[in-house]
Amino acid sequence: MLTLYGNEYPSRLLLGTAQYPSPAILSQAVKASGASLITVSLRRESAGGKAGGAFWELIRGLDVEVLANTAGCHSVKEAVTTARMAREVFATNRIKLEVIGNADTLQPDVFALVEAARILTAEGFEVFPYTTEDLVVAERLVEAGCQVLMPWCAPIGSAKGPLNLDALRSLRGHFPQVPLVVDAGLGRPSHAAQVMELGFDAVLLNTAVAKAGDPVAMAGAFAKAVEAGHIAFQAGLLEPRDMAVPSTPVLGKATFQ
Amino acid sequence: MLLMVNGEVRQVRAATLAELLRELEYEGEWLATARNGEIVHREARAECRLADGDRIEILSPMQGG
Numbered sequence: 001m002l003t004l005y006g007n008e009y010p011s012r013l014l015l016g017t018a019q020y021p022s023p024a025i026l027s028q029a030v031k032a033s034g035a036s037l038i039t040v041s042l043r044r045e046s047a048g049g050k051a052g053g054a055f056w057e058l059i060r061g062l063d064v065e066v067l068a069n070t071a072g073c074h075s076v077k078e079a080v081t082t083a084r085m086a087r088e089v090f091a092t093n094r095i096k097l098e099v100i101g102n103a104d105t106l107q108p109d110v111f112a113l114v115e116a117a118r119i120l121t122a123e124g125f126e127v128f129p130y131t132t133e134d135l136v137v138a139e140r141l142v143e144a145g146c147q148v149l150m151p152w153c154a155p156i157g158s159a160k161g162p163l164n165l166d167a168l169r170s171l172r173g174h175f176p177q178v179p180l181v182v183d184a185g186l187g188r189p190s191h192a193a194q195v196m197e198l199g200f201d202a203v204l205l206n207t208a209v210a211k212a213g214d215p216v217a218m219a220g221a222f223a224k225a226v227e228a229g230h231i232a233f234q235a236g237l238l239e240p241r242d243m244a245v246p247s248t249p250v251l252g253k254a255t256f257q
Numbered sequence: 258m259l260l261m262v263n264g265e266v267r268q269v270r271a272a273t274l275a276e277l278l279r280e281l282e283y284e285g286e287w288l289a290t291a292r293n294g295e296i297v298h299r300e301a302r303a304e305c306r307l308a309d310g311d312r313i314e315i316l317s318p319m320q321g322g
Contacts, residue, residue, distance in 0.1 A: 016322030026320075041321025042289060044263040044314065048282035054316020055285045059318065069321045077294060084296040085289035085316055156322070206322035 001208045002202050004148050004179055005094070007065075009036040009152045012196070014067065014181065015219070017204025022059050025215050030062050033219035039096055039204065042086055056089075067128060069096040074109070079116045083125060088112075095120060096150070096183075098130045106156045106184075110137040114144050121145030130183050133167035135174060142178060149175065150204060152181035157207040159178040159187025164193055172199045179212060189218075189225030196229025197237060258309040274305035277313065289316045 002009040015035035020026035030038055045052045059066060068086035073079035076099065083095045099116055101109030108131055112167060117127045121144055129141050137195040141149060151171060154160035162168060163185070182195045183204040192203045203226055211241060212218035260267050262281065271277035274290055274297055290297045291314040297305045307313075 008292060016320075018320035018322045020320075039321050041319050042316040043319035045283065045288065045317035046263070049317075050285075053285045053287055055320065056318040071321055081291055081294055081296055085291060088296070088298060089287055089289045089318060234265075 004037075004128075009065075009202075010034070011036045011223070011226075012202040012230055013192075013223055014039065014183075014202055015209065017059070018202070018206055019210035020215055023055075026119035026210075027058065027217045029209055029219040030064060032216045032223070033173070033209065034223045035219075036063070036064060037067050038064050039068050039206070040090065041071050042082060042089060048253035065094075066090050066092060067094050067096050068092065069094075069130075070098045072100065073098060074100050076112045076116045076119070079112070080119050083116075083120050084123075087125070093124055094126045094128065096128045096130060098134050108132060108152075110134065110140075113137075114140045117141055117146055118144040128181070133164055133171060135167070135170060138171060138175065142175070148179040148181060150181045152184040153182045153191070154185025154187075156184040158185055159208055160185055161191035165194070165198070168195060168200070169198050176205060189221045192222055193225040193232070196226055197232050199233045202226070251256050258307065260307060260310070263313070263315055269307075272306060273303055274307060274313070275302040277307060278302065280314070281315075283315060285317070287317050290314065291316075299315045 002012050010188040011034045013033050013035050014037045015033045016039045017026055017227050068090045070082040073082055079099045097116055098110045099112040101107050113129055120127050127146050128148050128150055129146050130150050131137055138149050153162040180199040181202045181204055182200050186192050186205045187208050209215050209219045260269055269280055271280045274292050
């Protein structure tokens with residue numbers, strides 16, 4: 001069972017709620033994914049507007065726990081204030097902490113991230129930091145109180161899949177006890193299976209499902225891939241070998257000459 | 258007075274944040290508010306006195322990744 005900050009989740013797939021063709025398809029995709037944690041955000045509401053209320057009704061109807069994000073924040077202060085506002089609205093201490101450092105790559109500003117994580121942890125938040133695969137940054141985040149790490153595997157929405165498998169493997173090796181969630185950059189179910197096979201605890205994705213031709217079917221496909229990758233990791237994978245090794249026993253083979 | 262509400266300049270009569278929400282016809286328990294970059298909790302809105310030039314943010318739940 002996936003355990004994050006003491007809470008157990010039956011699914012190892014965390015799903016974003018943005019960019020779906022319609023609210024109905026979002027609902028169906030969440031159900032098809034089996035996700036037990038879905039990400040949401042806070043945005044400006046127009047005067048007299050009801051958009052936020054309608055969305056919140058929809059989410060509550062799904063009976064799935066939410067992970068609020070600080071998407072789009074570019075400074076410690078913005079991220080911390082957004083996290084505090086999210087806690088009030090969503091009534092949860094969980095926060096997916098994003099502090100963006102570069103507008104083109106949406107790469108996290110890891111220095112600000114660590115500082116914001118420290119502040120929020122001290123205030124009782126359960127911080128889920130969106131970070132890079134950098135090992136030293138990961139260490140600083142753990143020191144700051146993060147009990148889960150969420151490295152990207154490629155830029156948000158790029159669908160490129162894991163660009164640096166060695167670094168992800170290294171993270172897994174260095175933090176055997178810290179839940180690791182690949183967040184951002186996954187494009188295909190095979191990408192999800194690949195990182196789960198490395199021993200990652202879960203994946204968080206959004207665009208690859210929401211922008212698929214059939215988001216509901218794709219949500220189901222990712223769910224299967226995540227589960228397959230996890231079971232494969234637990235089962236113990238065969239390491240690649242340079243030479244062929246016959247699978248059929250050689251002993252007892254008939255000779256006809 | 259003149260306020261900056263969600264990035265737009267607004268001429269309002271409200272003296273407090275709670276009054277501002279009513280004046281601009283915001284409703285719902287899912288709103289979050291901030292004044293000049295600091296959160297103003299739901300229960301503090303009635304006492305939160307506004308001043309000319311304040312920057313107010315009024316947020317609500319939205320789709321997110």
